[in-house]
Amino acid sequence: xxxxxxxxxxxxxxxxxGQDIVIERPKSGELGDLAFPCFRAAKATGKxxxxxxxxxxxxxxxxxxxxxxxxxxxxLNLKLRPEARAREVLxxxxxxxxxxxxxxxxxxxxxxxxxxNIAKLFTIGHLRSTMIGHGLVQVHRFLGYDVVxxxxxxxxxxxFGTLIAAYKRWAEAExxxxxxxxxxxxxxxxxxxxxxxxxxQLYVRFHAEEEKxxxxxxxxxxxxxxxxxxxxxxxxxxxWFREISLKEFLRIYDRxxxxxxxxxxxxxxxxxxxSDTVKALxxxxxxxxxxxxxxxxxxxxxxxxxxxxxxxADGGSVYATRDLATGIYRRDHYHxxxxxxxxxxxxxxxxxxxxxxxxxxxxDWFTEGKVIHAPFGLISLPDGKMSTRKGNVIFLEDVLDEAxxxxxxxxxxxxxxxxxxxxxxxxxGIGAVIFFNALNDRVKPFTFTWDRVIALDGDxxxxxxxxxxxxxxxxxxxxxxxxxxxxxxFDQHAxxxxxxxGDKTAFIQYKQVNFxxxxxxxxxxxxxxxxxxxxxxxxxxxxxxxxxxxxxQEQLQLAPIARHLIVIARAFSGFYTNCPxxxxxxxxxxxxxxxxxxxxxxxxxxxxxxxxxxIEAPEEM
RNA sequence: GCACCCAUAGCUCAGGUGGACAGAGCAGCGGCCUUCUAAGCCGCAGGUCGUUGGUUCGAGUCCAACUGGGUGCACCA
Numbered sequence: 001x002x003x004x005x006x007x008x009x010x011x012x013x014x015x016x017x018g019q020d021i022v023i024e025r026p027k028s029g030e031l032g033d034l035a036f037p038c039f040r041a042a043k044a045t046g047k048x049x050x051x052x053x054x055x056x057x058x059x060x061x062x063x064x065x066x067x068x069x070x071x072x073x074x075x076l077n078l079k080l081r082p083e084a085r086a087r088e089v090l091x092x093x094x095x096x097x098x099x100x101x102x103x104x105x106x107x108x109x110x111x112x113x114x115x116x117n118i119a120k121l122f123t124i125g126h127l128r129s130t131m132i133g134h135g136l137v138q139v140h141r142f143l144g145y146d147v148v149x150x151x152x153x154x155x156x157x158x159x160f161g162t163l164i165a166a167y168k169r170w171a172e173a174e175x176x177x178x179x180x181x182x183x184x185x186x187x188x189x190x191x192x193x194x195x196x197x198x199x200x201q202l203y204v205r206f207h208a209e210e211e212k213x214x215x216x217x218x219x220x221x222x223x224x225x226x227x228x229x230x231x232x233x234x235x236x237x238x239x240w241f242r243e244i245s246l247k248e249f250l251r252i253y254d255r256x257x258x259x260x261x262x263x264x265x266x267x268x269x270x271x272x273x274x275s276d277t278v279k280a281l282x283x284x285x286x287x288x289x290x291x292x293x294x295x296x297x298x299x300x301x302x303x304x305x306x307x308x309x310x311x312x313a314d315g316g317s318v319y320a321t322r323d324l325a326t327g328i329y330r331r332d333h334y335h336x337x338x339x340x341x342x343x344x345x346x347x348x349x350x351x352x353x354x355x356x357x358x359x360x361x362x363x364d365w366f367t368e369g370k371v372i373h374a375p376f377g378l379i380s381l382p383d384g385k386m387s388t389r390k391g392n393v394i395f396l397e398d399v400l401d402e403a404x405x406x407x408x409x410x411x412x413x414x415x416x417x418x419x420x421x422x423x424x425x426x427x428x429g430i431g432a433v434i435f436f437n438a439l440n441d442r443v444k445p446f447t448f449t450w451d452r453v454i455a456l457d458g459d460x461x462x463x464x465x466x467x468x469x470x471x472x473x474x475x476x477x478x479x480x481x482x483x484x485x486x487x488x489x490f491d492q493h494a495x496x497x498x499x500x501x502g503d504k505t506a507f508i509q510y511k512q513v514n515f516x517x518x519x520x521x522x523x524x525x526x527x528x529x530x531x532x533x534x535x536x537x538x539x540x541x542x543x544x545x546x547x548x549x550x551x552x553q554e555q556l557q558l559a560p561i562a563r564h565l566i567v568i569a570r571a572f573s574g575f576y577t578n579c580p581x582x583x584x585x586x587x588x589x590x591x592x593x594x595x596x597x598x599x600x601x602x603x604x605x606x607x608x609x610x611x612x613x614x615i616e617a618p619e620e621m
Numbered sequence: 622g623c624a625c626c627c628a629u630a631g632c633u634c635a636g637g638u639g640g641a642c643a644g645a646g647c648a649g650c651g652g653c654c655u656u657c658u659a660a661g662c663c664g665c666a667g668g669u670c671g672u673u674g675g676u677u678c679g680a681g682u683c684c685a686a687c688u689g690g691g692u693g694c695a696c697c698a
Contacts (some may be wrong), residue, residue, distance in 0.1 A: 027641070039640060043678080049640090073641055117698080157698060267698085294696055305623070309695040319698050348625060349693050377626085378692075410660065428660085440634080444627060445691060451647095452633070456660060458646040459634090466660050474657055551637060563635070566645080573661065582657045621660075 001033070001088055001543050004064060008034055008078050011060050016041050025547065029540025030533070032070060032077030033085060039074060049074035082531035086594065087524065089539045093601035098608055100546030102144035109140050110148040110334055113342035114258070115266075117154035118245040119163050119199045120388050122252055122396040124448055125344075128376045131437050131614055133342040134258045135558040136374065138612045143553055148334060149259065152326065153266025155242050161224030163199065164237050165216065166206035168223075171198070178244070192397065195244040204388075228271075242268075252396065256430065257614055270325040274317045277325040278310060286360055287311075299356040308353040323354045324361075331365050338370060340556065345375035345443050374556040377445035394448055403429035403454045410456065415621070424618045428462050429454075431615040435461025438558040438613040439566075459566050464606055465617050467569035470576060471603040472619040478582040478596065529591030530598060534578045538571040538602065545605050549612065558613050565609045572602050 005023055012021045019041050026035040038056070042049040053071035060069055066084025070077045080088060093099045113133020116126055133149075140147050171178060178195035181187040185205070188197045210216040227234035246263060253259060281287050281297065287310065290296035295311035310321050330339055341351060351373040359366045380386060386393045407429040411421055418424060436453050440446060456462045530539070541564070548564035581595045607617045 022638085031641080035641085037640065039679085049678095075641060154698070159698080290695070292696075296695070303624095306694055312696040314696075316696080318696065320695090322698090344692095345626070346692055347698095350698095352625090353695095375626090380691090407660090414660070415658075442634095444634090446633085455647080458660095460646090460660085462660055463646095466658080470658055470661085477657070547637095555637070559635085560637085563645090570645090576657080577662050580657070584657090621658080 001092060004067065004078065004080070004088065005034055007062060007064050008036070011062055012036060012056075012076075015056060015060060016045075019044060025544055026075070026077055029085075029537045031072055031075075032079035033088075033540065033543065034078040036076040036078075037074065038076055042074070052076075082536055083526045083528070085536060085539050085543075086527035086530040086598070089543045090527065090594075090597055090601050091524075093542060093604055094597065098142070099542075099605060100549050100608075101142050104146075105144040106146075107144075107337040108146045108148070108334065109338050109340065110150055110330060110336045111137050111140070111340045111342065112150045112152050113137075114253075114260075115152040115154060115343075116245075116249060117159065118242050119159070119196070119203055120245075121197065121200050121393075122249070123386060123388065124394040124396055124399050124453070125379050125386060127256075127396055127399075127433065127437055128379065128441075129342045129344070130253075130256065130258055131434050132374065132376055132441055132558060133340075134256075135438060135441075135552075135561075135613045136340060136342065136556060138614070139549060139553050139558075139561070142549065142612060145337075148336070149261045150265060151260040151263050153242075153246075153263060153268075155238075155245075156267035156271060156322075158220065158224045159203070160227055160234075160238055160241070161220035161222065162206050163203060163241055164223040164227070164234055165219040166202035167199075167237060170202060170205065191401070194248055196248045199241060199244065200388075238268075255400065255426075256434070257616070265326075265329075267322050270322050270329065273325040273329060274321050277321060277328060278317075280328065280361060281310060281324075281357070284361055286357070297357045297360065299353060299360070302356050302359075304349075304352055304356055306349065306353065308357050310357075320350065320354055320357075323350075324357060327354065327358045327366075327371065328361070331362070338372065341371070341373045343373060343375065345377050345445070348373065348375055351375075372556070375443055376441060377443050379446060379448050381448055399433055399450075399453060400430055402450065403433050405429070406454055406456065407432070407462075411621070418620060424621055427616040427618045428456075428465060428621060431461035431465055431610070432456055433461075434613065434615050435464070435562060435610075438562040441558045441562070461610075461615055462621075464565045464569045464610060465615070465621060467572045467576075468603055468606045468610075468617045469619060469621045471572070471599045471606075474581055474599055475596070475603070476619075478592075525590070527594045527597075528588055529579075529586070529594045532575070532579050534571075534575040535595070535598060538568070538575045538598065541568045541571045542601060542605055545609065549609075552612075561609050561613055565606060568602065568605055568609075572606075 008023060009021050012023075013019075021036070022040075024035045024037060026032050036053075036056075038049040038052045042052045045052070047055075050071070050073050053074055053076040056076050057069040057071040062069060062078070066081040066087075068079055068081070070079050111133050113136075114126065114130040116122060137147050137149050170182070170184070174180075175182065175198070178198040180198075181193070182198060182201060185198075185201045188194070206216065206220070210220075223234055227238055278287070278295070286297045287295045288298055288307075290307060290309060292313040294309050294313045296307040296309045298307050300307070308320050309318055310324065312318060327339075330336065343351065355366070355371050355373070358371065378385075381392065381394065383392075404425050407425040408421065411418055411425060432454055436455065439459065530536070545564060545568065548560045551560040552558055575598070579595060581592065581599065584592065584595075586592050610617050
C-alpha cells in the first residue's frame, strides 16, 4: 500500500505544485483505499473543493494497475479494484517480514515502567504502568528502535524503617522467616501464603497502630536512619525484604509475560549519587534557599509556580532528588534518544518539575521531547481511592484469578472437550484483563468494577482471540497446502522472558506459514473469490493496521492498536459468516485458496497486534 | 486560592494534525445454531456532543468565560 500511496502523492504533487499533500484513509473501504481531502488545496487556488475533486479525478492519470480515482464530494479517493486490493494487502501481510514492522533505525529508547514498591503486593493499579510500559516497549521494537526496559524499583525510603520496625515488633520473635500465618491477622489465601504477603500485613498493621501511638513513627524513622548509615542489621533485613518481594514480582511478571533488562537500578541504586546531583545543581547556580532552610530550584520562568525542592530543611533528600540523579545517570550511561516514563497522571506536576530542572542543568541534552512522561489515569474503587496502607485495595492476582475462573466456567459450558483447558483459560482470562487495560489506556481515571474489567463479550480480548481461534480451526481443517505456524515456536517468540538477557525479538516470526500454492511475486495470479464487500472491508481494515501501530508509537498509548484489533476481528466475523471458505461449492478451486490466504493474513495481523499489547492467542478455545 | 486533566446515547467509551453521515460495546427489545467454534452474526430503539460566546467557508475537535467532576500544589514517595 505504501507503493500506491507514494504514486498517489507524486501524481497529486504534479498537479498541485507547492502544496502540502496529506493523504488519509477513507472512513470505510467502500469509498476507496486512500483519500485526498481537497479543502486546503481548493482554498489555496480559490476553487470549490468538490469541483476540484472532480477535475483532478478526470485529469490525473495514475498509471497504476487496478487503481482508479473517484471524486466523492470534496474528496478525491483512490480506489483499488477488488483483485488489486487483495493482491496489495495480502502481499504485504504474507511476506517474510511482520506486517508493518520497520527496519532498525539506530535509535535507542529507554522505558521506565511498573516500578512497584518493595513489600507491597501488586494491585490492579500496577497493571496500568506494567502493561502500558510493556506495550510501548513492544511497539518501539516493532518499529525498529533499540529498547531498554527499566524497572525503577521502589526499594528505598522511609517505608523501610516502617517495615523493619514492624518486623522487629511483631515477627522476629515468633515468625522470623515470615513463613507462618500471624494469629492477629486474617490468614493468607491459599495461593498467597508467601513471606511477602505477611510483610504486607506487618506494614498495614504498623500504619494502623501508629495512628494511636505516634511514638512508633520515631522508631520507624530511627530504623531508616540506621539503614542509611549502613547498620548491618538494617541492611540485612532490607536485602531480605527486597529479595522476597522481587521473587513474587517476578512470578507475576512471568504470568503477565512481561520482563525487564534490569531490576537493580531502583531507588536504592541512586542513593550514593544524590550528593553529586546536588553538587551539580549547586555548580550551575540553580539552587536557592527556600522556606525553613530547604534548598530549591526555581522554575517559575518555565511556567511552574511550585519550585522543585531538592534538599529538605534537615539536609535529607526527596523524591525529586532521586529522579534528578536518575535522569543524570541515564544520560551518562545509556546515551538514549528518548526516555519514556510510564507513571500515573497524578504525578504530572512532579515529572514536569524534574524535567524542567534537568533542562536547566543540561539544556543541550535534555531537549524538547527527550524525556517524556506517558501518564495514565488513576483507578479508584466505587467507594473511593485505593489505599495500600488502609488495606482497601483490589489485588492484581485476585483479578487475574477471577478472570481465569470465569473463563473456565464458560469453557466447561461451551467446549468441555477442549484440550489444555487450564492454559487456554489463563490466556483468555489474563488476555481479557490486559486488553481492557489497553483499550482504556488514557489519562481519564476510571472506577474499578469486576464486571467491567473482566468482561468477556463485546469489545474484549476474548472477542479478538475468538476470531483468531476460528481462523485457526479453519486452517487446521482445510489448509492442506498451507503449513501452520509451529505452536512452540510461536510461544517462544510471543512471551518475552523475565530474564534480563532474554527475549530480544519483538514480533512473531511466521516463517512457518508458506503459501506454496500462491507465491507473492510478479507471477502471482489475480486473486479470485475476494470481491465480496465483506472480504473487501476486511482487506481494507487489514491495510490500516500499520497506521494504528504507528499512531500508538506517536501517542505513546496502546488504545489505537486494541481498537483496530476489534475492527479487524469484527470485519473478519462479517467475512466469516457471509463467505464460505471450506464449505463452499467453488467452480474455481483458487477461490478457496485465496479465501484461506485472507484467513491466514487476518490471523497473522490479529496475533501480531495482540502480541504487541502483551496477549497470547490460543489456537482453539 | 492556583495549576493540570476530564465532560459525547440509560451505562462505559471511540471520534490523530478542524472537514465525507456523531460511531462502538454493554444494558433493553426482536431475529439467526441439520453447513467452516452462537465467547458469534443480523435488526430495532436510544444523542440539543456540559453551558454561553468567539475564530473559520466549515467546530464534538481550536480559543475564552462559566458550570460540574477528578488530580496535584515543597520537607511522603
